[in-house]
Amino acid sequence: MNSLGFDKAPSATRVVVAMSGGVDSSVVAAMLAEQGYDVIGVTLQLYDQGEVAARKGACCAGQDIYDARTVADKVGIPHYVLDYESKFRDAVVEEFADSYARGETPIPCVMCNKTVKFRDLLATARELGADCLATGHYVQRAMGTEGAELLRGRDPGRDQSYFLFSTTRDQLDYLRFPLGHLDKAATRREAERLGLIVKDKPDSQDICFVPDGDYARIVTKLRPDTAxxxxxxxxxxxxxxxxxxxxxxxxxxxxxxxxxxxxxxxxxxxxxxxxxxxxxxxxxLGRDLVHLREVNWLTDLKAGDSRRVSVKLRSAQMPTPATVIAGVDGAAVVQLDTPQPGIAPGQAGVFYDGDRLLGGGWIARTELQPELAA
The missing domain is CATH 2.30.30.280 (Adenine nucleotide alpha hydrolases-like domains)
Structure with a gap:
């Protein structure tokens, strides 16, 4: 087995690397190329090139495309830029605005992973004859009794598993995450060793299409009623x-x-x-019942089944003990052991068993059980 889990030589293994232009994905591409894999770099253009010049802190913008191409040239791999502006606007930006209009607090990074990256780009990788799609996410993939499993990144401060809860089993079979065992400092050391120009490049903003933090301006432009x-x-x-x-x-x-x-x-x-x-x-603010929609499972749980889990209700929140009960049509209910404050519809409830991600869904509404409210 090679380092990506295929029973063939690295030179016979084609890998598409999603290159955002940042240090993480650049190191993935350079490391795999150094190991002898047949690497193809792909960068997604998500914004109109006439509008990106002032987008400091954004990803997939003009400078990022240049940086990704420069890294690809240095490590000697082909590099392609795909125009995903329309796909990104429809699947991520418009949904972001709709979610706020519903009184929710959305997570556009999850929608981007779910649609643009792990649906559209993954399909492109298959069309290119790749054996897998590799990204710079800080999560780990391992084989378990139920097939491929998604685990937290080894560095708790960099773990991005919360943002990947919607990854399906079929997608997880095809995805690889070479940085999951590293912390950010180790990744930057690798970038320096490999001589990459992005070794000191700052991380992008959480909401890449709102680099100035003024999300209200974007939402009110798209959905004036919210103002x-x-x-x-x-x-x-x-x-x-x-x-x-x-x-x-x-x-x-x-x-x-x-x-x-x-x-x-x-x-x-x-x-x-x-x-x-x-x-x-x-x-x-306290709530102990969380109703979820569009739940994605990475374990075998049928409608009516329950399981003890730890659940994260915001990306920066520590997991809390709970019982999750699977429902029908993608629904589930999370019963928290202790009421938690500030649970916002539009965020995600993500389930774990230790370091293993079991699945998650979008928070639709919350309740406080009557005996606790009394």
Whole structure:
């Protein structure tokens, strides 16, 4: 077996590497080329080239395409740039705006992995006759009793498994993650050893198409209704103030409410149909039932089955003990051992057994069981 798990020589193994122009994917391409694999670099153009000059901190922009091509030339591999601007806009940017319009807090990185990268680019890799698609994600892939498994990255500070919960079993069979056993410092040392120009390049922003952080500007341009003014009310419906659009709020938010109160207030929920922001004390944030939609399983769990897991409800949150119950039509319910604050619809509930990712889904709504609410 070679280092990618194929029973043939590296030179007989074709690998498409998704090259974003950053240090991680550049190191993947260079490492695999050094090991003798038949490597093809592919970079996705996600923005109009006339608009990317000022997008500092974005990925898949003009400078990134140049950097990816420069790395490919240095390590001696072919490099292609694919125009995915329309695919990215339809699958990621438009959905991002729709999610905010529904009063959710979306995760566009997950949608990009689910659609543009692991659906469209993966299909292109197959068309190119590749044995696998390799990326610079900090996750690990291993073979287990149920086939290929997705594991957390070895470095907890860099682990990106939360953002890959929608990866299907068929996709996981085809994907490879050569950096999963490294931390970022080790990756940069590899970039320096390999003489790559990106060795000191900063990481891109989380939301690549909002490099200035002003996501409200993009959403209101696409969905003007999200900028309509409305009321800020307490949990009993008493009007406490006004807001300039629900786009500016998310569940669990404390700062920026513009309300004077005897105790700190937090956003408890958003009611987009009524253009209302509901606020309350921190004690009103706790929820212990989380309803999920579009759940993707990387383990064998049928409708009605339950399993003890640890679950992450935000990317930066530590996992918390819970029981997940599989439903029908992609639904599931997570019963948390202890109520958690600030669980936002539009984020993801991702299940783990130790380091193994079992699956996950989008948070549709939350509840607090009556006996705990009393």
């Amino acid at each position: 309509q003014a409305g009321e800020i009310v307490d949990i009993d419906g008493t009007v406490l103030g006004r807001h300039d659009g629900i786009i500016h709020y998310t569940v669990g938010q404390r700062r920026g409410l513009g309300i004077a109160a005897a105790e700190p207030l937090y956003v408890v929920r958003l009611e987009p149909n009524r253009r209302r922001v509901v606020v309350g004390p921190k004690s009103a």
